[in-house]
Amino acid sequence: MRIGVLAVQGSFSLHARMLNAIGVKPVEVRRVSDLKDLDGIILPGGESTAFQIIMNTDDLGDQLHRKLQSGLPAWGTCAGAIILGHNKDGPLPGWSLVDIEVVRNGYGRQVDSFVAPLKVSGMAGDFQGVFIRAPVFLNPGQEVDVLAEFKDDPVMASQDNLLMTSFHPELTSDTRLHEYFVQHFCVRSDLGDKKSA
Numbered sequence: 652m653r654i655g656v657l658a659v660q661g662s663f664s665l666h667a668r669m670l671n672a673i674g675v676k677p678v679e680v681r682r683v684s685d686l687k688d689l690d691g692i693i694l695p696g697g698e699s700t701a702f703q704i705i706m707n708t709d710d711l712g713d714q715l716h717r718k719l720q721s722g723l724p725a726w727g728t729c730a731g732a733i734i735l736g737h738n739k740d741g742p743l744p745g746w747s748l749v750d751i752e753v754v755r756n757g758y759g760r761q762v763d764s765f766v767a768p769l770k771v772s773g774m775a776g777d778f779q780g781v782f783i784r785a786p787v788f789l790n791p792g793q794e795v796d797v798l799a800e801f802k803d804d805p806v807m808a809s810q811d812n813l814l815m816t817s818f819h820p821e822l823t824s825d826t827r828l829h830e831y832f833v834q835h836f837c838v839r840s841d842l843g844d845k846k847s848a
């Protein structure tokens with residue numbers, strides 16, 4: 652099992668630490684060759700505009716975009732989620748791979764950061780959601796499964812091979828969402844076909 656963590660900017664090392672904690676080898680992805688033979692990839696929090704600018708300086712953005720369209724499992728947290736959804740208000744558009752609107756900084760600025768207990772579908776007990784300049788998710792399409800909400804808006808959602816959270820599970824010591832991503836998205840019998848796409 653090889654799970655990539657996009658490592659061009661943001662909280663990639665914390666995601667790598669979480670993967671190590673659950674016994675999965677993280678692969679830091681900085682160039683196109685790092686995308687080879689991945690079983691999934693995490694797009695971390697950070698600054699979505701910076702991700703897109705850095706990825707556009709070589710072919711990494713295009714190749715990653717293609718891999719996700721071809722079925723590579725991906726989990727975007729916060730800035731990573733902004734890249735996966737419809738983001739119309741940023742300087743660069745999102746990839747619109749998940750049919751959900753994302754409003755950058757929709758929960759406010761850095762000083763408005765907060766932690767809230769969340770009920771995650773199928774998970775016992777609460778999960779502490781850490782929200783930092785988090786995007787608001789709005790208007791999920793019919794293909795989207797909403798897996799957790801905060802004040803009636805989605806904060807965790809999935810569509811096909813893609814998972815997104817507006818909060819930061821890597822800033823807690825709770826590894827359940829990393830396990831969830833690996834078990835529900837990355838361990839799939841058809842992965843061999845998807846990887847070669």
Ligand code: GLN
Nearest residue numbers: 696697698699729730784
């Ligand atoms: N607000 C940031 C952005 O627009 C995301 C913040 C985060 O990832 N914590 O990219």
